Amino acid sequence: MNPPPSPSPAALGDATDEPAERSGRGGVRGGRKQDRSRDADILDATLEVLADVGFAGLTMDLVAQTAHAGKATLYRRWPSKSELIIDAVGHLKRTQVDVEHLPDTGTLRSDLLALFKEQSPDEAEQRIRAVAGVMSLISHDRSFGDAAHSVLVEPWADAHYILMKRAVDRGEIPADADIHSVCQVAPTMAAYRALVQRKPFDLKFLLSMIDGVILPALADS
Amino acid sequence: MNPPPSPSPAALGDATDEPAERSGRGGVRGGRKQDRSRDADILDATLEVLADVGFAGLTMDLVAQTAHAGKATLYRRWPSKSELIIDAVGHLKRTQVDVEHLPDTGTLRSDLLALFKEQSPDEAEQRIRAVAGVMSLISHDRSFGDAAHSVLVEPWADAHYILMKRAVDRGEIPADADIHSVCQVAPTMAAYRALVQRKPFDLKFLLSMIDGVILPALADS
Amino acid sequence: MNPPPSPSPAALGDATDEPAERSGRGGVRGGRKQDRSRDADILDATLEVLADVGFAGLTMDLVAQTAHAGKATLYRRWPSKSELIIDAVGHLKRTQVDVEHLPDTGTLRSDLLALFKEQSPDEAEQRIRAVAGVMSLISHDRSFGDAAHSVLVEPWADAHYILMKRAVDRGEIPADADIHSVCQVAPTMAAYRALVQRKPFDLKFLLSMIDGVILPALADS
Amino acid sequence: MNPPPSPSPAALGDATDEPAERSGRGGVRGGRKQDRSRDADILDATLEVLADVGFAGLTMDLVAQTAHAGKATLYRRWPSKSELIIDAVGHLKRTQVDVEHLPDTGTLRSDLLALFKEQSPDEAEQRIRAVAGVMSLISHDRSFGDAAHSVLVEPWADAHYILMKRAVDRGEIPADADIHSVCQVAPTMAAYRALVQRKPFDLKFLLSMIDGVILPALADS
DNA sequence: GCCTAACCGAGACGGTACGTCCGGTCTTTTT
DNA sequence: AAAAAGACCGGACGTACCGTCTCGGTTAGGC
Numbered sequence: 001m002n003p004p005p006s007p008s009p010a011a012l013g014d015a016t017d018e019p020a021e022r023s024g025r026g027g028v029r030g031g032r033k034q035d036r037s038r039d040a041d042i043l044d045a046t047l048e049v050l051a052d053v054g055f056a057g058l059t060m061d062l063v064a065q066t067a068h069a070g071k072a073t074l075y076r077r078w079p080s081k082s083e084l085i086i087d088a089v090g091h092l093k094r095t096q097v098d099v100e101h102l103p104d105t106g107t108l109r110s111d112l113l114a115l116f117k118e119q120s121p122d123e124a125e126q127r128i129r130a131v132a133g134v135m136s137l138i139s140h141d142r143s144f145g146d147a148a149h150s151v152l153v154e155p156w157a158d159a160h161y162i163l164m165k166r167a168v169d170r171g172e173i174p175a176d177a178d179i180h181s182v183c184q185v186a187p188t189m190a191a192y193r194a195l196v197q198r199k200p201f202d203l204k205f206l207l208s209m210i211d212g213v214i215l216p217a218l219a220d221s
Numbered sequence: 222m223n224p225p226p227s228p229s230p231a232a233l234g235d236a237t238d239e240p241a242e243r244s245g246r247g248g249v250r251g252g253r254k255q256d257r258s259r260d261a262d263i264l265d266a267t268l269e270v271l272a273d274v275g276f277a278g279l280t281m282d283l284v285a286q287t288a289h290a291g292k293a294t295l296y297r298r299w300p301s302k303s304e305l306i307i308d309a310v311g312h313l314k315r316t317q318v319d320v321e322h323l324p325d326t327g328t329l330r331s332d333l334l335a336l337f338k339e340q341s342p343d344e345a346e347q348r349i350r351a352v353a354g355v356m357s358l359i360s361h362d363r364s365f366g367d368a369a370h371s372v373l374v375e376p377w378a379d380a381h382y383i384l385m386k387r388a389v390d391r392g393e394i395p396a397d398a399d400i401h402s403v404c405q406v407a408p409t410m411a412a413y414r415a416l417v418q419r420k421p422f423d424l425k426f427l428l429s430m431i432d433g434v435i436l437p438a439l440a441d442s
Numbered sequence: 443m444n445p446p447p448s449p450s451p452a453a454l455g456d457a458t459d460e461p462a463e464r465s466g467r468g469g470v471r472g473g474r475k476q477d478r479s480r481d482a483d484i485l486d487a488t489l490e491v492l493a494d495v496g497f498a499g500l501t502m503d504l505v506a507q508t509a510h511a512g513k514a515t516l517y518r519r520w521p522s523k524s525e526l527i528i529d530a531v532g533h534l535k536r537t538q539v540d541v542e543h544l545p546d547t548g549t550l551r552s553d554l555l556a557l558f559k560e561q562s563p564d565e566a567e568q569r570i571r572a573v574a575g576v577m578s579l580i581s582h583d584r585s586f587g588d589a590a591h592s593v594l595v596e597p598w599a600d601a602h603y604i605l606m607k608r609a610v611d612r613g614e615i616p617a618d619a620d621i622h623s624v625c626q627v628a629p630t631m632a633a634y635r636a637l638v639q640r641k642p643f644d645l646k647f648l649l650s651m652i653d654g655v656i657l658p659a660l661a662d663s
Numbered sequence: 664m665n666p667p668p669s670p671s672p673a674a675l676g677d678a679t680d681e682p683a684e685r686s687g688r689g690g691v692r693g694g695r696k697q698d699r700s701r702d703a704d705i706l707d708a709t710l711e712v713l714a715d716v717g718f719a720g721l722t723m724d725l726v727a728q729t730a731h732a733g734k735a736t737l738y739r740r741w742p743s744k745s746e747l748i749i750d751a752v753g754h755l756k757r758t759q760v761d762v763e764h765l766p767d768t769g770t771l772r773s774d775l776l777a778l779f780k781e782q783s784p785d786e787a788e789q790r791i792r793a794v795a796g797v798m799s800l801i802s803h804d805r806s807f808g809d810a811a812h813s814v815l816v817e818p819w820a821d822a823h824y825i826l827m828k829r830a831v832d833r834g835e836i837p838a839d840a841d842i843h844s845v846c847q848v849a850p851t852m853a854a855y856r857a858l859v860q861r862k863p864f865d866l867k868f869l870l871s872m873i874d875g876v877i878l879p880a881l882a883d884s
Numbered sequence: 885g886c887c888t889a890a891c892c893g894a895g896a897c898g899g900t901a902c903g904t905c906c907g908g909t910c911t912t913t914t915t
Numbered sequence: 916a917a918a919a920a921g922a923c924c925g926g927a928c929g930t931a932c933c934g935t936c937t938c939g940g941t942t943a944g945g946c
Contacts, residue, residue: 031895032937038897055360059927070898075929136357138417139276145417181433185406192413196359196366212402217438255917280906282921291919296908473920474911480923497802501901512924517903578799580859581718587859623875627848634855638801638808654844659880694890695943701892722932724895733893738934 034076042067042074046088047130055133058085082137082144089134090147092127097155099162108167109215112186115159116206124201127151128194135195152194156187164218173218182217185209255297263288263295267309268351276354279306303358307365310355313348313372323380329388330436333407336380337427345422348372349415356416373415377408385439394439403438406430476518484509484516488530489572497575500527524579524586531576532589534569544601550609551657554628557601558648566643569593570636577637594636598629606660615660624659627651697739705730705737709751710793718796721748748797749807752814755790760818762825771830772878775849778822779869787864790814791857798858811858819850827881836881845880848872 045067049058060081064071078084103114131152137144160183167173186209190201199205266288270279281302285292299305324335352373358365381404388394407430411422420426487509491500502523506513520526545556573594579586602625609615628651632643641647708730712721723744727734741747766777794815800807823846830836849872853864862868 030893030939032897033939034896035937060929061927064898068898070896070900071929072899072931073897076896079929081928133360135359138356139354142419145419149418177437178429178433181429185410185434188410188413189406191417192409195417196412197370198359198366208399208402212399213406213434213438216398216440217434219437219440259918281908282906285919289919291921292908293910293920294918297917300908302907472913472918474913474922476922477911502903503901506924510924512922512926513903514905514925515923518922521903523902575802577801580798581796584861587861591860619879620871620875623871627852627876630852630855631848633859634851638854638858639812640801640808650841650844654841655848655876655880658840658882659876661879661882694888695892695941697891698942723934724932727893731893734895734934735936736892739891742934744933 038067038069038073039077040091042069042077042084043088043091045069046084047091050085050088050130050133055085055136060084082141085134086137086141086144086147089131089144089151092130092151097159099158102159102162104166108163108172108218109210111163111166112160112210112214113206115163116203128201132195132198148195149191152191153184153187156190157183160184160186167218174220177218179218182214185213185217259288259290259294260298263290263298263305264309264312266290267305268312271306271309271351271354276306276357281305303365306355306358307368310352310365310372311368313351320376320379320383323383325387329384329393329439330431332384332387333381333431333435334427336384337424349422353416353419369416370412373412374405374408377411378404381405381407388439395441398439400439403435406434406438480509480511480515481519482533484511484519484526485530485533487511488526489533492527492530492572492575497527497578502526524583527576528579528583528586528589531573531586531593534572534593541600541604544604546608550605550614550660551652553605553608554602554652554656555648557605558645570643574637574640590637591633594633595626595629598632599625602626602628609660616662619660621660624656627655627659701730701732701736702740705732705740705747706751706754708732709747710754713748713751713793713796718748718799723747745800745807748800749810752794752797752807753810755793755814760822762821765822765825767829771826771835771881772873774826774829775823775873775877776869778826779866791864795858795861812854815854815857816847816850819853820846823847823849830881837883840881842881845877848876848880 042063046058046063049063049066053062058081060071060074063069063084064074067074074084078087097115103111103118105111105114131148134144135148138148161179164173164177164179164183168175168177168179173179186206189209190205193199193201193205263284267279267284270284270287274283279302281292281295284290284305285295288295295305299308324332324339326332326335352369355365356369359369382400385394385398385400385404389396389398389400394400407427410430411426414420414422414426484505488500488505491505491508495504500523502513502516505511505526506516509516516526520529545553545560547553547556573590576586577590580590603621606615606619606621606625610617610619610621615621628648631651632647635641635643635647705726709721709726712726712729716725721744723734723737726747727737730737737747741750760778766774766781768774768777794811797807798811801811824842827836827840827842827846831838831840831842836842849869852872853868856862856864856868
């Protein structure tokens with residue numbers, strides 16, 4: 001549903017795709033290759049530091065030290081602290097919803113509830129705190145919003161979409177329901193709650209969404 | 222529905238509540254009074270700088286210079302940069318929704334559309350840009366989220382609530398609909414769009430909300 | 443004999459001698475004064491650090507920390523590390539030869555020897571090590587050579603000059619001797635030994651100078 | 664008088680003196696030989712860079728680039744930047760004084776003047792600038808002082824010694840004069856002038872030395 | 885002629901210091 | 916005592932450079 005949002009420092013790779021364009025005399029162009037395995041180390045270190053000391057306490061020196069890297073290595077890959085953090089947040093996405101093993105209880109309502117209960121509160125908390133801690137970056141870099149969205153909302157909207165599609169397939173809800181719009185509601189409002197209001201996405205709120213908005217919106221007219 | 226969100230520089234008031242504690246002889250307490258007219262100048266300067274260089278480029282020195290004030294004058298009124306900016310955002314005129322003169326066209330759908338078309342796109346844009354520009358503060362100061370919420374979402378949720386209540390009253394929608402939950406949907410998702418995704422809250426999106434979520438959710442079951 | 447070689451950060455003081463030249467509206471021009479007492483603190487800290495860790499180990503952060511100052515305070519006064527160190531070396535000069543109390547033994551030879559023995563070997567060693575440790579700066583800044591010269595050679599040349607003048611006055615050496623040239627010999631060669639060859643300025647070398655060069659050059663022709 | 668100052672890259676030789684310690688089976692030791700012709704290229708490049716940007720602006724990357732060499736090639740030959748520069752200075756052609764063809768005009772005074780006028784001002788200037796430019800190294804490496812001394816002072820002191828010995832031989836000056844000490848005076852003070860004070864070693868100064876110090880010191884007592 | 889090891893240019897790497905900038909406090913002078 | 920101006924401390928930023936290590940490729944030897 002959402003294409004992989006080109007995550008990482010691409011500029012360098014692109015530039016070296018074209019060898020021997022220096023001068024007419026043959027293009028010697030050697031040199032040690034950039035060790036791309038450092039990328040992941042650095043991004044992991046960034047997330048670790050973020051979790052440890054928060055955004056306010058994150059410094060490039062600390063990241064470099066944690067990743068056992070030189071600052072120059074960081075700046076060779078990312079032009080600024082902001083870009084590094086944005087990439088690191090984009091790196092979070094892998095740990096998310098397992099679309100292959102969604103709950104299948106027979107009714108949409110219990111499916112949605114099961115999906116909510118399935119996730120580890122700790123992991124969710126950590127993910128939200130990481131993203132919330134760096135909301136600062138929204139004003140620095142437009143693309144941060146996309147990264148945050150793709151981490152916090154899209155996977156859940158996808159999951160909701162699948163659950164609703166199944167409900168349509170088994171005739172639980174009418175085929176003409178706008179499940180594309182409805183599947184966005186709970187994940188988006190949960191993210192807003194977490195990021196802006198800093199209130200937990202708890203069961204009470206989820207129930208008000210499911211029983212007050214989602215299921216009524218999908219019911220037979 | 223929402224209490225007036227305590228808007229202003231509180232630190233000072235607290236400090237000056239207790240004068241004359243210097244010597245025992247009865248309150249020597251003299252000296253020049255704080256010139257409260259500077260408050261507005263400084264807040265205006267803050268907003269001006271925010272508009273000019275954005276949050277990332279905003280410095281206290283720059284605000285002081287723009288307001289033709291000394292830095293000490295700023296810190297005498299606000300304890301930190303964050304608090305100043307939060308106050309400045311709270312200073313944005315809250316004249317968004319005139320609850321006394323909401324549209325009344327006969328159907329909920331056209332009421333909602335009329336409410337949307339009523340607002341000046343320019344003012345809305347400015348308000349959103351100002352708030353979005355300082356989303357940074359969310360990670361610094363918890364209360365900023367509340368300020369943003371009360372500026373961007375609450376007035377609209379209130380308006381939606383009133384319109385839906387009217388629809389209930391005239392029998393257009395069933396009395397047992399959870400209008401309290403539904404009235405949050407469009408304003409919240411619009412704010413999320415504006416703040417996180419930085420996409421405009423346009424008619425197309427509004428229609429998908431109204432026709433895909435809100436009206437179905439409020440229809441007879 | 444040698445005029446005080448304008449030692450210190452003068453640029454600022456000069457600039458602020460002329461008030462009210464900002465704009466036509468009156469020249470408000472307030473602001474905290476630069477605390478000149480920090481100058482000496484910082485120079486002392488610089489010399490202390492130099493003595494402790496040597497030139498190679500001297501960093502601006504360390505100087506700032508030792509002086510309990512911010513780095514900005516250092517850079518407000520000196521434009522670079524080199525300039526600071528040069529000034530610090532120029533600051534050494536006060537501890538030197540006491541021209542008022544030169545030895546007076548009756549003969550030039552024993553006067554010169556007494557002058558040599560008078561000085562504390564420790565202080566001399568410290569002074570030489572400080573200067574030698576920062577000879578690096580010679581290639582950075584031309585004026586460093588002057589500072590080193592005025593610290594290491596001029597006071598001694600002055601002293602030698604006075605001793606030789608006395609010898610002329612009492613008829614020990616002829617009046618037409620070029621004491622102005624000869625008084626430079628021992629101090630200059632001692633400095634060269636100390637700075638370039640890193641050999642001590644010991645008694646053996648002094649005697650070879652006095653008996654091999656200075657006294658013969660001043661003897662009756 | 665002065666032994667040839669061991670000029671060159673020793674580290675390599677030492678390293679290759681002990682081959683075949685890898686495995687027990689008898690010294691597999693093959694491989695390409697070090698291309699010693701690069702040595703001179705690199706030293707020349709070092710001197711070129713020194714002349715261009717001075718010691719302060721000299722970086723190993725710049726030398727490598729100028730010599731069209733890799734940095735590893737530099738460090739394979741010299742263990743540090745200092746050592747490279749010292750070697751480069753030692754590489755300066757030592758063809759200053761032709762001991763076989765010293766002037767012989769009949770008097771010591773005109774011999775000394777002739778020796779001074781003989782040298783090309785340009786070459787002398789270049790040599791002094793090169794050495795002065797790297798005086799920095801004195802604080803890093805003790806042996807640099809010896810290198811500078813042997814380039815700038817010793818050849819001239821040797822020459823002066825020979826001229827004075829001749830003057831003794833032909834009876835111009837007494838045999839008991841300490842010509843060993845006196846022959847050091849002018850060369851040393853000239854070097855000090857050039858290195859520390861950065862003043863030229865001009866005729867005026869030379870005359871003050873010859874007529875004010877050297878000749879009086881060597882005159883009959 | 886082929887294999888192997890050390891060489892070579894190029895440049896990424898870890899580490900450290902530089903000089904700049906900014907937040908929040910304190911000082912000087914004026915009102 | 917509050918105001919404007921700006922110096923002050925502390926600490927992070929992004930850059931530059933040293934000395935090491937890695938890359939792909941080249942050049943001697945020994946077989």
